[in-house]
Structures are given as C-alpha cells and as structure tokens.
Amino acid sequence: DTAVSQTPKYLVTQMGNDKSIKCEQNLGHDTMYWYKQDSKKFLKIMFSYNNKELIINETVPNRFSPKSPDKAHLNLHINSLELGDSAVYFCASSWLAGGKNEQFFGPGTRLTVL
Amino acid sequence: ELKVEQNPLFLSMQEGKNYTIYCNYSTTSDRLYWYRQDPGKSLESLFVLLSNGAVKQEGRLMASLDTKARLSTLHITAAVHDLSATYFCAVFMDSNYQLIWGAGTKLIIKP
Numbered sequence: 001d002t003a004v005s006q007t008p009k010y011l012v013t014q015m016g017n018d019k020s021i022k023c024e025q026n027l028g029h030d031t032m033y034w035y036k037q038d039s040k041k042f043l044k045i046m047f048s049y050n051n052k053e054l055i056i057n058e059t060v061p062n063r064f065s066p067k068s069p070d071k072a073h074l075n076l077h078i079n080s081l082e083l084g085d086s087a088v089y090f091c092a093s094s095w096l097a098g099g100k101n102e103q104f105f106g107p108g109t110r111l112t113v114l
Numbered sequence: 115e116l117k118v119e120q121n122p123l124f125l126s127m128q129e130g131k132n133y134t135i136y137c138n139y140s141t142t143s144d145r146l147y148w149y150r151q152d153p154g155k156s157l158e159s160l161f162v163l164l165s166n167g168a169v170k171q172e173g174r175l176m177a178s179l180d181t182k183a184r185l186s187t188l189h190i191t192a193a194v195h196d197l198s199a200t201y202f203c204a205v206f207m208d209s210n211y212q213l214i215w216g217a218g219t220k221l222i223i224k225p
Contacts, residue, residue: 105157
C-alpha cells in the first residue's frame with residue numbers, strides 16, 4: 001500500500017565511498033523528485049524527472065547523479081561522499097500534467113557520512 | 115527569483131489558543147501548498163490552494179490564499195498538543211515546475 005517508498009531508511013558510511021538510494025512510487029504519477037533536507041530542516045530541490053526526462057537539475061555537485069529507469073522509479077547515486085552530504089534525502093512524486101501537482105513524499109533516507 | 119517567507123519560524127503556544135502562521139511569497143503564483151512534518155518523519159500534505167480566495171479546512175486547521183497580496187495563512191483554532199509539528203508552505207513556479215519552500219514554522223503546543 002506504500003505510495004512512495006525509499007530504501008534504505010538509514011545509511012551510515014565513510015567519506016569517499018559511493019552509495020545509492022532507491023525510490024519507487026505506485027501512484028501512477030508522471031513526475032518524481034529528490035530533495036535534500038539539512039539539519040535546519042530547510043528543503044532543497046535537487047532533481048526532478050517527468051516521464052523519465054530530467055526537468056529540474058539544480059546546482060548540486062556532479063557527484064550526485066539521478067537515474068530514472070521508468071516512470072515509477074528514481075534512484076540517486078552519490079560518488080565520493082563528503083561530510084557535508086549528511087542530511088535526510090526525500091523522494092517525492094506528483095501528477096504534473098494534472099495541474100494540481102500535489103507532491104507526495106517518501107519516508108526519507110537519513111545519510112550520515114563519517 | 116521567487117522567495118517564500120514564513121513567519122513566525124518558531125511558535126510556542128498553550129492548548130486552547132488560536133494562532134496564525136503566515137506565508138508570503140515574492141512573485142505571481144496561484145498554487146500554494148501546506149505540509150506538516152513531525153520530528154524524524156516525512157512530509158504530509160495538508161492543503162492544496164489553487165486559486166485566489168481559496169479556503170480549505172480540516173479539523174482545527176484552516177488555510178487560505180490571497181494571490182493579490184501574495185499571502186497564505188494557516189490558522190489554528192483551539193490548539194491541541196497533537197498539532198505540534200513543523201509546518202511548511204510551498205509555492206509552485208510555472209516557469210520551471212518547482213515548488214519553492216518556506217523555511218518552516220516549528221509549532222509547539224503545551225498542554
């Protein structure tokens with residue numbers, strides 16, 4: 001029944017490692033997003049895909065690479081992790097073509113870089 | 115560039131009181147969203163306001179949108195402890211399909 005799911009929920013890793021976070025939505029939405037929420041709770045959009053096409057690509061280090069194999073999945077790969085990457089990463093999805101564009105969020109992945 | 119400002123950023127209040135959170139934004143938009151986030155949890159959609167004068171109510175929460183003033187309010191009536199959370203407003207930018215988020219209002223309601 002989970003609408004937007006992410007794995008893993010927690011990720012603890014060393015600086016310099018490469019890691020991936022996976023996201024899946026079963027809402028039939030056409031658009032998916034990655035957000036970063038820092039320790040002060042500020043939400044920053046990172047990427048968005050509409051029907052597997054990249055439509056939002058904010059200023060993030062190119063160590064971050066999104067991949068959308070199909071409309072229901074949007075994964076985030078991070079190379080050479082740094083301390084400043086520690087944050088909660090949220091995946092979200094919406095029906096952009098429908099006009100309302102209400103975004104539904106996954107449970108979040110808490111990334112800790114040591 | 116669209117900026118979204120919420121105030122207050124922190125609000126501590128007693129149960130039973132009324133209060134309002136304000137969300138101002140800097141350029142034209144007619145779509146505004148309110149979300150709730152509990153500590154350590156995800157964001158939950160509360161209200162979607164899609165036109166000038168839109169008003170939505172759910173329980174003790176009521177949200178309104180004035181697109182001419184570029185202002186939305188989230189009004190809490192007779193607050194209860196369960197409403198303690200961080201509340202975010204977000205405004206839709208047609209030009210690049212983004213939601214621009216406010217910084218959030220941390221609401222603590224004391225019994």
